[in-house]
Amino acid sequence: MRRTLFESLHRGTLTEPAPPHDTETAALVAELDRAALRRLGRSLAIRAVDAGSCNGCELEIIALGNVLYDLERFGLKLVASPRHADVLLVTGPMTRNMSAATRLAYEAMPAPKFVVAVGDCGRDGGVFAASPDCLGGTASVLPVTLTIPGCPPPPAMLLRGLIGLLG
Amino acid sequence: MVDAAGWRAAGASLAAGARVLVAVWATGDDAGSRVHLATRRPDGSDLAVIALRAEDGTYPSIGQYHPGAILMERALQDASGLRAEGLPDPRPWLDHERDFAFLPAEGEGLHRIPVGPIHAGTIEPGHFRFTVNGETIVRLEARLGYTRKGTLGLMQGSAPDAAVRLAGRVSGDSTVAYAWAFSRAVEAAREVAVPPRASALRGVMAELERLANHAGDFGAICNDAGFPLINAHAGALRETILRQADACFGHRLMMDRIVPGGVAADLAPVAAASLRAELPAWLGRFERLVELYGKTASLQDRVVGAGRLAPDLARRLGCGGYVGRAAGQDFDARRDAPYPPYDRHAPAVPSLSAGDVDARARIRIAEIRASAALIGDMLDALPEGGIRAALPESGGEAFGCALAEGFRGDIFAAVRLCGPVVADAFLRDPSWFLWPALEAAIEGNIVADFPLCNKSFNAAYSGCDL
Incomplete structure (x- = not known):
């Protein structure tokens, strides 16, 4: 243990600089309701909900917490309860079987609240859009503030989108 | 018939x-x-x-x-x-519209804890119904189906090249293994021989997938035992592998890289050399964590003896993967039902019998070492040549099936082709046999150890919901 800690001290930090602002994400966040977001200040509590994803998006959301991306240094924190959340981060093509639970999670959040649809599935159902078991994306059930597409979106892209929410 | x-x-x-x-x-x-x-x-x-x-x-x-x-x-x-x-338990599973009652548990002082479908962490959705006596779990019943996407229905009538994209999204953490199993079933049906270079590249991808998942889960198991230091390092190790995968094959999870007939992306020599050079240092960093895992008494106290799955039950349920191999089941499709490139690169397959969280973690450790060695061997002996054989444009009705060893266990794919399209297909996740095993193994453990035990099984939700 001591050796590991000592080496970590000497090697310096693994955490990488914040991702640069790019035009792609700038376009994603251009339409946001800035006034409402400003009321939340410089931090956002995020509740991730899997509305039927293949778990690929979850893997990349979890990666946001690793030491290279270190989500929390930006004031972005994944929380356990929707009652503590400002942002619902929704993945998956919105399966019929998850639609009720997703709606309940949104209703449990205090206002002001925002929904971020993640991945191609979250955007419009992705490859599952034609399925009778899917409603087709987050917007089929909830008002979506921001969409971060990709299959799955890499952590750097998720990070740019979420930092964009902070303005 | x-x-x-x-x-x-x-x-x-x-x-x-x-x-x-x-x-x-x-x-x-x-x-x-x-x-x-x-x-x-x-x-x-x-x-x-x-x-x-x-x-x-x-x-x-x-x-x-x-x-x-x-x-x-x-x-x-x-x-x-x-x-x-004659089905002993005919209650619905995927259909949530029908009435459903959890299994009863009766006795003095019992109460129930409903959990999910949305869990505290960033994981897939499912409902767990615990019946507990004080802190001790008397019965756990998992109810899944929340991520049901109708994947198999979407495959019907689609071309194999479109269907393999769906196969690769049955369970995203096993996208390589699923695409491989499905592609091999198609190739068996159409009697297509895959070029040796494509088989080798499939092997490299599958072992990278295994490394990334095992490294990440090893950290997460330690995290759930209250030891985040290992998780922090293991998360960085996982990220290193995903970036190598991105550099080598153009996608961090290597989605849509395995296709019927071969692979969709060749491996550039410079990327291969970078991966080859990275492996020894990567493994060295991992070994440091293994040492820490074994020497930390507070961590060992949590993992040894927790969530024990009896070998006889593992055998009767047919548990594969690290869950089966940690409970005396010595089966690995790569070795026991070999397919290229494993016919030339046989993996070392670990086996333990303790069946507890520690044994499952130690199987993962041994498999990380074996996979790292395999990747090195495959890269050193990478055949030259084409990366994709053409499938016949059409053909009569033909059936093919295959097993492919994913990080979680053996994945089975069956496909019936009719002309240029898939008539129907089936994909069986290893988790079908892991969920009942988890329900059995958790009995007598305390509620607070459930996340730890659950993570050590890491059964897939989407993989079964289909």
């Missing part, structure tokens, strides 16, 4: 342990409905599929002979509308 007597005899051979259950599923077309049963010998050989006409929408349940089939038959009933006669 067998008759009802032949079908029942197959069920009896599973109960007797002469055969191991691989999958049970249903298909239907104008000619009527059929149920299919795939089994293998315990040593991994002789993967065989039988089919039975489901007259009047019913067929004799396999689960009445072999309890390991019950969950799959419950799903089959919901998905196909067929009724499994």
Whole structure:
């Protein structure tokens, strides 16, 4: 243990600089309701909900917490309860079987609240859009503030989108 | 095609342990409905599929002979509308519109804790119903189906190249293994030989997937035991592998890189050299964590003896992967039902019998070492040549099936092609046999150890919901 800690001290930090602002994400966040977001200040509590994803998006959301991306240094924190959340981060093509639970999670959040649809599935159902078991994306059930597409979106892209929410 | 007597005899051979259950599923077309049963010998050989006409929408349940089939038959009933006669537990599974009651547990002082479908962490959705006495879990029942996407239905009528994209999204953490299993089933149906370079690249991708998942989960297991230091380092190790995968194959999870006939992306020599050079240092960093894992008494206290799965139950359920191999089940499709490139690069397959969280973690550790060695060997002996064989544009009706060893265990794929499209397909996740094992292993553990035990199984939700 001591050796590991000592080496970590000497090697310096693994955490990488914040991702640069790019035009792609700038376009994603251009339409946001800035006034409402400003009321939340410089931090956002995020509740991730899997509305039927293949778990690929979850893997990349979890990666946001690793030491290279270190989500929390930006004031972005994944929380356990929707009652503590400002942002619902929704993945998956919105399966019929998850639609009720997703709606309940949104209703449990205090206002002001925002929904971020993640991945191609979250955007419009992705490859599952034609399925009778899917409603087709987050917007089929909830008002979506921001969409971060990709299959799955890499952590750097998720990070740019979420930092964009902070303005 | 067998008759009802032949079908029942197959069920009896599973109960007797002469055969191991691989999958049970249903298909239907104008000619009527059929149920299919795939089994293998315990040593991994002789993967065989039988089919039975489901007259009047019913067929004799396999689960009445072999309890390991019950969950799959419950799903089959919901998905196909067929009724499994004699199924010991006919409650719905995928269909959440129908009435559902959890199994009872009665006794003084018992109470129930409902958890999910949305869990505290960033994981897939499912409902866990705990019945507890004080802190001790008396019964756990998992109810899944929340991520049901109708994937198999979407495959019907689509070209194999489109269907493989769906196969690769049955469970995203196993996208390589799923695409490989499905592609091999298509190649078996159309009798297509994959170029040696493509097989080797598939092997490299599959072992990278195993490394990334095992490293990440090893950290997460330690995290759930209250030791985040290892998780922080393991998370960085996982990220290193994903970036190598991105550099080598153009996608961090290597989605859509394996396609029927071969692979969609070649490996550039400079990327291969970078991966080859990274591996020893990566493994060195990992070994430091293994040392820490073994020497930290507070961590060992949590993992040793927790969530014990008895080897006999693992055998009867047919548990594969690290769960089976940690509980005395010495099966790995790469070694026991070998397919290229594993015919030339046989993996070292670890086996333990303790069946607890620690044993499952130690199997993962051993598999990380084996996978790192395999990647090195495969890169050193990478054949030259093409990366994709052409599939025939069309053809008659043809059936193919295959096993591929994913990080979680063996994945089974069956496909029936008709002309240029997929008539129907089935994909069986290893988790069908892990969920009942988790329910059994958790009994007598305390509620606070559930996340730890659950993470050590890491059964897939989407993989079963289909």
